[in-house]
Amino acid sequence: MPPRRVLHDKFFKQAKADGYLARSAYKLAEINDRKRLLHKGSRALDLGCAPGAWLQVASEIVGPTGVVVGIDLKPVEHAIAPNVHTLVGDIYETPAESLLQHTGGHPFDAVLSDMAPNTTGHGDHFLSVRLCDRVLDLLESSAAAGAPLLKPGGSLAMKVFEGEAYPDLVKRTARLFTEAKGFKPKASRDVSREMYIVAFGWKG
Ligand SMILES: C[S@@+](CC[C@H](N)C(=O)[O-])C[C@H]1O[C@@H](n2cnc3c(N)ncnc32)[C@H](O)[C@@H]1O
Incomplete structure (x- = not known):
């Protein structure tokens, strides 16, 4: 069983106090404070959105003139806000x-x-990279089909578990955007190998 301090760290407690559905809320809040991906009125797509903490944060940032669309294997069980679908x-x-x-x-x-991916300790890194490759594939194929998911100049932040295929994933992302870099938010546990690749300037 994980030690108690890992389960109930300061971000976990803060999330409860602030009414967020998960401690992950602070990861997106920090990514956006530092990198400014989302603004008032933005349209944001949140892949892997359950239980819904990123939806909450994104909805607050984009405000009523923006829209947030989320998708997940699991349903989001809480009503978040009128601008969230x-x-x-x-x-x-x-x-x-x-x-x-x-x-x-x-x-x-x-x-x-x-x-x-569901973490098992075996192949998590490669499954995570596969999810990221699927995100990039969707961006490319939708642009090629003339109904792009991301506007030219648009931004991306995607989680990946670091490992041997990480550098190639960053390189692929950097070819598709004008800038792509890894970022580790403070709310991401030190022991976790998760990173976020944050990219700007989708070339379409
Ligand atoms: C860490 S959780 C996301 C937490 C969320 N950002 C939040 O703040 O509430 C990762 C999510 O990715 C979803 N996921 C994993 N594989 C997926 C897939 N193939 N398609 C859609 N969602 C997927 C999982 O169901 C899980 O809910």
Whole structure:
């Protein structure tokens, strides 16, 4: 069993106090404070959105003139806000058009992915990289089909568990955007190998 201090760290307690559905809220809050992916009025896509903490944070940032669309294998069980729409689905089987249904077909300003495989300790890194590759595949194929998920110049933040394929993933991302770098928020546990690749300037 994990030690108590890991289960009930300061971000866990803070999330309870602030009404966030998970401690992960502070990861997106910090990513956005530092990197400014989302703004008032932004359209944001949140891949792997359950239980819904990133939806809460993104909804607060984009405000009532923005929109946040989330998808996850699991349903989001809490009503978040009127500007948030969620779908239940597997990102490997979901076409880009389904994700654009709540934006009237308009591309997103930012794509967020906090997706993670079920961790078993065996192959987690490669499964995580595969999820990220799927995100990049969706961005490329939707742009090639003329109904892009991400607007030209748009931004991306996606979680990956570091490992041997990480440098190639950063390189692939950097080819598709004008800038791509790894970022580790303070709310990400020190022992965790999770990183976020944050990229700006989608080349479309
Ligand atoms: C760390 S949780 C996300 C937490 C969320 N950002 C929040 O703040 O509440 C990772 C999520 O990725 C989802 N996920 C994993 N594989 C997926 C897939 N193939 N398609 C859609 N969602 C997936 C999981 O169901 C899980 O809910």
